[in-house]
Amino acid sequence: MRLPAWLKLVLLILFATAVQAVFAHRLRFHGVQPDFNKVVLICIAVNTSVHVATAYGFLSGWLMGSVVGMSVGSYLISRMMLGALLGLLELRVFRHNPIVLIFSALTGSMLCEAVFFLFSPQQNVGRWVSLAVGESLYNLVFVVPVSAWVRRILPPSTGLSYTS
Amino acid sequence: MRNLWRDNRFRVIALLAVLALFVGIQHNRAVQRGATNPFAEAVMALVAPVQSALRSTGDFLSDFGYGVVHGRRLREENKRLRQEMEALRAEQVAQEELRQENERLRRLLQFAQTKKIRPLVARVLAIQPSAYFHTLIVGCGQAEGVRPRMVAVTDKGLVGLVYMVTRHTAHVLLITDPNASVGARVQRAESRAVGVCRGRGEDYLVLTFLSKDADVRPGDVVITSGLGGVYPAGIPIGVVEQVMEQRQAGMREARIKPFVDVTRVEEVLLTRAEATPQ
Numbered sequence: 150m151r152l153p154a155w156l157k158l159v160l161l162i163l164f165a166t167a168v169q170a171v172f173a174h175r176l177r178f179h180g181v182q183p184d185f186n187k188v189v190l191i192c193i194a195v196n197t198s199v200h201v202a203t204a205y206g207f208l209s210g211w212l213m214g215s216v217v218g219m220s221v222g223s224y225l226i227s228r229m230m231l232g233a234l235l236g237l238l239e240l241r242v243f244r245h246n247p248i249v250l251i252f253s254a255l256t257g258s259m260l261c262e263a264v265f266f267l268f269s270p271q272q273n274v275g276r277w278v279s280l281a282v283g284e285s286l287y288n289l290v291f292v293v294p295v296s297a298w299v300r301r302i303l304p305p306s307t308g309l310s311y312t313s
Numbered sequence: 314m315r316n317l318w319r320d321n322r323f324r325v326i327a328l329l330a331v332l333a334l335f336v337g338i339q340h341n342r343a344v345q346r347g348a349t350n351p352f353a354e355a356v357m358a359l360v361a362p363v364q365s366a367l368r369s370t371g372d373f374l375s376d377f378g379y380g381v382v383h384g385r386r387l388r389e390e391n392k393r394l395r396q397e398m399e400a401l402r403a404e405q406v407a408q409e410e411l412r413q414e415n416e417r418l419r420r421l422l423q424f425a426q427t428k429k430i431r432p433l434v435a436r437v438l439a440i441q442p443s444a445y446f447h448t449l450i451v452g453c454g455q456a457e458g459v460r461p462r463m464v465a466v467t468d469k470g471l472v473g474l475v476y477m478v479t480r481h482t483a484h485v486l487l488i489t490d491p492n493a494s495v496g497a498r499v500q501r502a503e504s505r506a507v508g509v510c511r512g513r514g515e516d517y518l519v520l521t522f523l524s525k526d527a528d529v530r531p532g533d534v535v536i537t538s539g540l541g542g543v544y545p546a547g548i549p550i551g552v553v554e555q556v557m558e559q560r561q562a563g564m565r566e567a568r569i570k571p572f573v574d575v576t577r578v579e580e581v582l583l584t585r586a587e588a589t590p591q
Contacts, residue, residue: 167363170439171371172452174576180515182444200322207329211336215356216450217443218344219478222337229333233326241578242456271445278513281442 157302158193159208165189166212170288180276181283185263186213188288190228191235191254192296196245196303199236206232223268231261245300247293254292317386344477347461357450357479364438364509365452385505401405403566432584433458435465438482440576440588447490447512451581454481462543465581470572471495471537483583487575488512489548496540496552504528507538510550518551529567545584 165185170212173182190209194202210228212311214221235257238249271277337351343350380387408426435451442448453459456477465472465485473493474566486493497510497520506527508520523529533553539546551571560565 153442154559158452162360163365167360167367170360170364170442174441178442180444182441184443197378198322200325203326203329203564207333209399210333211352211441212356215353216360217446218353218449218450219446219448221340222333225337226330229326229329230541237316237465269445271514273514284444297464 154302158205158299161299161302162186162189162193162205162209162212166209168217169213170216178287179283181280181287183291184258184284184289187228187231187258187293188254188291188295189299190232191257191288191292192299194232194235194257195238195250195296197236198239198297199233202231202232202236203229213239220265220269222263226268227265228262230264231257234260243310250296251289251293254289255285258288325578330457350477350479353477354360354479357482361438361450361482364450368438370576372484391515399517406460411539432582435459435483435581435583436580440578441487445514447473447487447493447514447573447575449485449487449581451479451483451485453583454483459483459583460585463583463585464544464548465583466548467573467578467581471544472573472575472578474543486582488518488571489516495544495550496538498531498538498546499527499534500534500536501528501530501548504533507540508567510535516571516574517554517572520567520569521554521564523565523567525558525563525565527565529553529565533567535567535569541568560589564573588589 161201165188169185173185176182186209190205193205206229207225209232210225211221213228214224219223235253238253259281262277262285266277266281316584317577328371336460340350340352344354433453435453435457437449437453449465449472451459451465459475459478461475461478463475463483467473471488473485473487473490475483476486488495489513490512491512493511493512500505504527508522508523508527510518510520513519520529520535531553535550535553537544537546537548537550549572551569553567554570555568557566557568
């Protein structure tokens with residue numbers, strides 16, 4: 150049985166969320182850990198259109214918020230905005246360039262954290278800044294290989310206007 | 314269908330935004346009421362089995378990898394441990410007498426304690442999914458008798474407090490989380506100073522609201538005070554590392570190293586505040 154691409158991506162986000170909950174703390178370095186759920190969302194968002202990316206952002210935020218069990222609304226809004234922003238790049242830049250991908254991942258990840266901070270302010274702002282920047286940089290390690298994997302899942306014929 | 318989806322892209326986004334607000338508000342209300350959240354329930358029903366499988370696989374690979382890397386050292390350690398075991402066997406006979414006496418006393422103590430207590434042992438499925446929140450997910454939920462505001466402990470000391478429960482999982486807020494605070498007391502008989510232990514999002518806690526003449530010293534053991542009625546009294550929290558003066562507030566603070574390293578916890582015991590430990 151051949152699974153449709155959208156379902157494979159949903160399963161990939163689900164798997165990334167489970168990996169995040171079980172293994173991310175083992176990769177912790179000076180308090181900073183990667184966010185696999187967000188990495189997968191970034192890789193999906195840069196390869197799809199704005200509304201599809203927003204929908205995956207919704208799913209990503211919902212899963213992450215439910216697993217953390219706190220600030221579900223903040224996770225939903227921040228991840229949806231991340232998806233929408235990266236999805237909008239479809240109309241503006243050639244997203245398949247690895248430099249564009251890395252730059253998008255870095256700025257997108259930091260903007261996502263800023264939106265999250267607006268909705269769920271942290272007591273220690275200095276710690277939040279170091280975690281947000283550290284995590285955004287850490288995520289870059291995984292963005293290129295995961296993006297290559299996501300592009301294998303997405304049908305090649307759909308290219309920039311993939312909408313299913 | 315595909316065109317409908319594409320042509321209404323901004324309506325789709327607006328709909329998702331409204332849905333996000335609804336889900337967020339619904340979650341907060343459910344957590345405040347201590348009720349089960351159906352949205353989180355659905356997600357955890359999907360994610361928990363994957364987490365459980367990943368955790369088991371990870372533990373197996375970790376043990377296997379350790380064996381491969383440390384094979385020679387393990388053989389030498391094995392030889393040494395066998396020698397130690399022989400010596401300990403003789404000691405064990407003497408210990409057995411003490412154990413039996415202990416067992417009898419424990420049964421008596423349990424009989425004297427309230428019958429309401431039914432501690433649950435829960436396996437840890439996930440640790441700190443987000444760097445901002447210090448939380449655990451355990452593999453016991455409402456179906457197994459877990460309720461919000463149950464206290465999570467290990468044999469070493471306090472771990473945290475259950476704040477959300479689904480059917481077969483529960484979320485525990487660790488004492489190191491910035492949102493966590495525990496009524497605490499210095500165990501030393503000459504001091505018994507009372508304060509509040511607060512998480513800082515780091516691997517240490519801060520004992521605050523100590524009076525300026527509170528007798529607190531590095532090396533003092535800090536336990537739960539039981540004040541507030543959330544945590545039972547007498548559970549070990551950690552040890553004082555450093556005492557700081559807060560001159561502006563006219564108070565003292567102490568930096569506490571928790572007894573429990575939450576990144577290595579595999580099982581926790583969940584109990585209620587009525588359960589007064591030994």
